[in-house]
Amino acid sequence: MKKRILMLLTVALAGSGLANAQADCAREAALAYDQAKAKNYDAALPALQKIRETCPKYSMATYQYLERALEAKIDKAPEGQKEQYVEDLIEVWEQRLELYPEKTQKGKIYADIAQLKYDNKLGDEEELYEAYDKAWNEDKESFTSPKGLYAYFDLVVNMQDAGERSLQDVFDQYDKVFGKIEQEENDAAEALAPLLKKQEEGEELTAKEKKQIKYSEINLNNYSKVKAALNAKLGARADCDNLIPLYKKDFEAKKTDVSWLRNANARLSAKDCTEDPLFVQVSEALHKLEPSAKSAFSLGQLAEANGDGAKALQYYNEAAELETNKSDKARIYYRIAGNYKDKGSYGQARSFYRKALDAKPSLGSAYLQIASMYAKSANSCGTDTFTKRAVYWLAADYASRAARVDPSIASNANQAASSYRGLAPQKSDIFQSSYNAGQTISIGCWIGESVRVPNL
The missing domain is CATH 1.25.40 (Serine Threonine Protein Phosphatase 5, Tetratricopeptide repeat)
Known part of the structure; x- marks a missing residue:
């Protein structure tokens, strides 16, 4: 009995101690x-x-x-x-x-640790690279820091300059980091698009939606700056003058190596190194061994360079159907759209620009191209002077959207939007017309959209 009482007292005291702690x-x-x-x-x-x-x-x-x-x-x-x-x-x-x-989030924590070491110069470049590489390998999804992604690439370039990495290592790292940034841009632009549309249509935004717009635009701006920095850092390393000798010396030994051909083709294609015979050799060898989006796109570039537009479009459409990477698919659709735009087939061009935007919502240049086509069609798509000039409001809306989803072209896009608004009806024109602010005008011909009369 005494033992039982003692045990109960011990438990009580322990519980009391835990509670006090x-x-x-x-x-x-x-x-x-x-x-x-x-x-x-x-x-x-x-x-x-x-x-x-x-x-x-x-x-x-x-x-x-x-x-x-x-x-x-x-x-x-x-x-x-x-x-x-x-x-x-x-x-x-x-x-x-x-x-x-x-x-x-493991990727964020490890990237933050790597960045802290990088900023404070704790460790040599190999050690710092391994710290970022750990973040990438452990949890790539949450490794989203623009500053960290740039450093992850910067270290490889510095090591290549010191003779510790090959030029191909630099290209591989560039592709990896650039692809990640484009993915983050797309995610931000995809979240932003419906909110911008809601805002343009005059709907009231909640405080949460306003905050979401603000953060999405900040992220898009930061990623745009990092992309520019990556391209500046890559610099002349990716010029055709460097790429062609790099791949030419290995072509005979590698012409049946699909992986090598794929990498060489992608790099030469991205830099439009299409005039050298090596590009033809690489593209044809790759398409023979492994018909793919990349090889089809390259053959389309060759056909286009040779003036065969029909054959180029055939290859580009094949490439678009085969492509699974969204950014690359957008690039193909954008190229097809440009071909139709150059021919004056604006309806077809817009269709492919929209496909490009579906694949890559941050592709502001597609919005800007649509704006340009609308502006050029103003005199053909209205029933009277006022409605013809109203087309410029629609063009301005598209140009403004281009600036907001793609900060890298914001300056040009905002200038275009301002120019289009200057060509649209002004306050005095609205006052003298039969239209009122907030009223919707339907625009005919190939455009087939509507635009709201702004409250000027």
Whole structure:
């Protein structure tokens, strides 16, 4: 009986101790979190570190506030005094990943760790590359940082300059990173498109939708800048003068190697290195061994260069049907659309520009081309002077959309939109017409769309 009472007392005391410990964690965490919320990081940091040590699983908020506090410390610390804070932050991220794996994206955490090391020059280029490579291999989907993706490519280029990587390694890395950026651009533009349409039609947006537009446009702008930086970094390495000798010296040995032919064909095609006989050899050899979207597209380029438009379109359509990569499919449809536009077949051209946009919603140049065709058709697609000029409003809407989904062409697109609005009816024209602001005008001929009279 005494043993039983003793055991019950032991359990009770243990439970009481656990409850007291939890109460202590809650009390100390509340104070530390308040300090962190107030950005009083000097006071918050030691308290947060203590909670992490004594109550590691109390709350994920501990790690979130520690991240903010340590980042603030790193920003303010003079050179030579940052390393300890950097190491502490890496430990915080790794512990968070260990304790809260279901609430933590591995790719993002590993990319953040790599970026922290990169920014603070911790490790040589090979070590830094391996840190980014870990993020890519562990969880590519959540490795979305524009800055991190650029660094991931930059390191390979630097190593190639130092003789530690081949030119082909640089091309392979470029394709990998560029493809990821295009995927992220497409996702952002796809989310943005219905909201822009809703906004253009004058519908009220919720606060959440406005925020979504803002963040989508910020992401599109950042990715656009990174793409430009990647191309600048790649520079002359990808010129035809470098590519052709690189592939020509290996062609005879590799002409039955489908993988090699595929890579060579894609690179030569992307840079329009179509005038050298090597391009013909590579394209025909690849299409013979493995008829594919890439080889069909290359043969279309050859036919187009030789002035055979019909044969070019035949190959381009074959390429579009075979292609599974959305960005590449958009590129093919855009090329087909351009052929029809050059012939004056605007309806056909628009159909393929829209197919390109379905595949790649961030392809702002397709919207800009549609805008251009609408503007050129203004005199043919209205019933009177006012409705003819109203076509320019529609052209301006498409040009503005081009600027918003593709910041890399925003300047030209916004200039085009402004020019089209200058050609459209002005406030005095609306006042003198039978139309009112908000009224819809149906536009005939091949355009077959409607446009709202703006409230000027």
